Amino acid sequence: MSNPMKSASDSLHEVLLKAIGQAVAEGELPAEPIPAFQIEIPGDTSHGDFATNVAMVSARSFKMAPRKIAEIICGQIDLTGTCFERFEIAGPGFINFFLNQNWFGTVVQSILEEKEQYGKSDFGNHKKVMVEFVSANPTGPMHIGNARGGAIGDCLAAVLDWAGYDVTKEFYINDAGNQIEKFGMSLSVRYQQIYKGEDAVELPENAYHGVDIIEHAKNFAGIYGNKFMDVDEETRKKALVDYALPLNIANLKTDLGKYRIEYDVWFKESSLYADGLVDKVITILKDNGLTYEKDGALWYKATEFGAEKDDVLVRANGIPTYFAADIAYHYNKFAIRHFDKVINIWGADHHGHVARLKGAMNAVGLDGNKLDVVLMQMVRLMRDGEPVKVSKRTGKSITLVNLLDEIPIDAARFFFNLRESNSHLDFDLDLAVAQNSSNPVYYVQYAHARICSILANLKEDGFVPTSNTEGYSLLVAPEEIELIRHLAKLPGDIVEAAKAYDPARITRYVLDLATLFHKFYNACKVRGNENPDLTQARLNLCAAVNIVLENVLTMLKIDAPESM
Structure with a gap:
């Protein structure tokens, strides 16, 4: 499974270390430890495909001006056998690097070869991760907040899976209390x-x-x-x-x-009482000297673990609190089922509960840092530019079922995952059903359908995707280069989305990809070129874009239609 951007960055890192080492060996730079430096993708790629601040961060160690350090390093750089063709010094000492044309062709070919595997990695090293989301109260129907939490949780689980984690999706049924x-x-x-x-x-x-x-x-x-x-x-x-x-x-x-959400586990709160786990964690807290009695109730010394106030574990009537069950539930996740990381998707109104629960994990002898909580802001449904407060059918708040009766499932999953979970979301119901390019999910799906049509037409002309890479050197138009560069970013973007628990990053990625494809299509003639090698190269590029579009839409559980 390839990661073109990471491979190029790693190669560049080695080039820089070798150049610095050579400069030290020749006495041009002092034999001092090299500080950690960054290799980044510039916001304006006309300044290079990669840039490094190695000269800037080394100024203190080498006791030399950054520009002078950059000049010395550049004097030792050897790009032979790498994917880079040239470099330049910019500003006070940044060094910019430019990829060679062969690298861009390799990206396209890698996608054609890896197909549905492209974008996946082993970054997570198969660590066991649970994503618990929605967990709606079973005493009534699901609301719009659950709809957003469902999209975020399900897409986050998919992103983690693609990033190489062993993921379990769980629904916690509050069937007690x-x-x-x-x-x-x-x-x-x-x-x-x-x-x-x-x-x-x-x-x-x-x-x-x-x-x-x-x-x-x-x-x-x-x-x-x-x-x-x-x-x-x-x-x-x-x-x-x-x-x-x-x-x-x-x-x-x-x-x-x-809503296309299938859970691996439906966990009943009542099982925590039946198995004696609630009593067990209460006993652990007692044995650790972390409880006391007041007003007939049993209290947990939450303030000793960073909480603002202590919590009741067992009410005066002898019934354990919801918090006691929550501690037991998470004890089950870590101590019994041995998850390396647990991620809960909660509404923002639960923010005060985060530190309490993480502290409680430490209190029962576990590691609270293994518990992460993604807080999700509210959703406001909009119609005709105005907030929608009630359902026309029931006179009550619109439920998940009401919503899915009104708008396509593809739109619901896409729209709810367009912004970071900590951002408020205005959900435009009119836009969600629009059959034009103003609707982002329609825009992305149309790109996929358009490419399917292009591939079908070119097949009639005798052109099909091929492993012949000779024509890739002809893909030099800015729109082609920009499109391929974006294709190369997918594996890295999936890893970054997994690290940040931000699946919206992938929704934005595929929307940007569709935009870049439409831009390429309008600027670069695919069918009917006088040069068959250029036609073949552009056909391969279209096929690669289609693979990536389908991979991302499949990851997000959104349809990738072949015609529209």
Whole structure:
């Protein structure tokens, strides 16, 4: 699996070290340690394909002006056998390097040979990583925040997989605790109202008021009638929860499947109690002297691990808190299932919980630094330039299902992953359904379809992608060079996206690729050239672009149509 930009950068690093070593050997530079230096891709590639600050950072060690150091280093540089053709000194001592034409042809050919493997790497060294995302409360339908979290989490997992990690995608089912108690109470009230009327049994303000609760109660009554009207409240609630909760969980799986999200693990919170793990972590904290009793409750000394205040582990009524279960859940991730890294996708309103949970991992003898949390900002749906607050169908907040009934799944996954998770997102519903180039996902898909058409037409002329590389030296137009340079960046961009937990980087990459292809297509004639070698080279370039477009769209689980 190739990484053209990294290979070139590594080669350049060796060239520079060898040149400096030679200068030291000849007495032109003092025998001092070489400080760490950078090799970067300039923002303006007319100044070079790569640039280094080695002369700048060495000024103090060598006790010499950076420009003078650069001149000495350049006097020793030998580019023989490398992918570089020339270099120059710029400004106070930067050294810029220019790739040779053969390198650009090699990039295209590598993509044609690697096909669907191009972009993958072993950077992650197969370390075990869990991405836990969405984990929506199973007491009701998923909302727009879950839609964004689903796209970010699923695409991040794909990016990590392509970067060489062993990735597990997990959904945490909150099927225990206060929310289930409230769920049961809400169902019980709605069930009783069927037979006694709403005035006789009032729904508390803190209950769940959704239409889905009413529907569950009606369906339950349709099966069991008034059988559970004469039983005690706990029996009635348990029966209703046992009926409705599995249906809700099944709906979550169905809805997320429609969104093209398939989890490796659906983990039930209730299993933490059944397996005794909640009790175990509480015991560990007690044994470590990190708990105390106050007002009848058991408290955890969270402030000893950086939190602003201590936390209750077990309420005065003897019921463990959600935080106790969360500690147990993450203990399971690290101590039992042995993940090297755990990444949680949370809403920004959970930011205060991050330090608490990381500190708790340290408190139970684990490494809190192995837990990372991606905080996700809110989404605002827009229509006709105005915020959308309610669904026309239900009069309530728009759910994931409502959204996917209204816009294409491709658009939803693409749009929710267009910006970094820590940025607020305005989701333009009108743009998401637009069938023109103003719609970014349509624009990218159209590039793929256009290339498929080009390849089909050229096949009629007798041209197909080939391993014949002689014509690559003809790809010298600025639009061709810029396009190939961008193709070469994909493996490195995937690694950087994995390191930063920023899958939006790859969405932007493929959007830029489509832009560069359209620019190339408008400037460079592919079909009908008088020079068949140039036609072949441009055909190969188009085929390489198509492979990369399809690879990225496949990674993001977005369709790559062959015609539009």
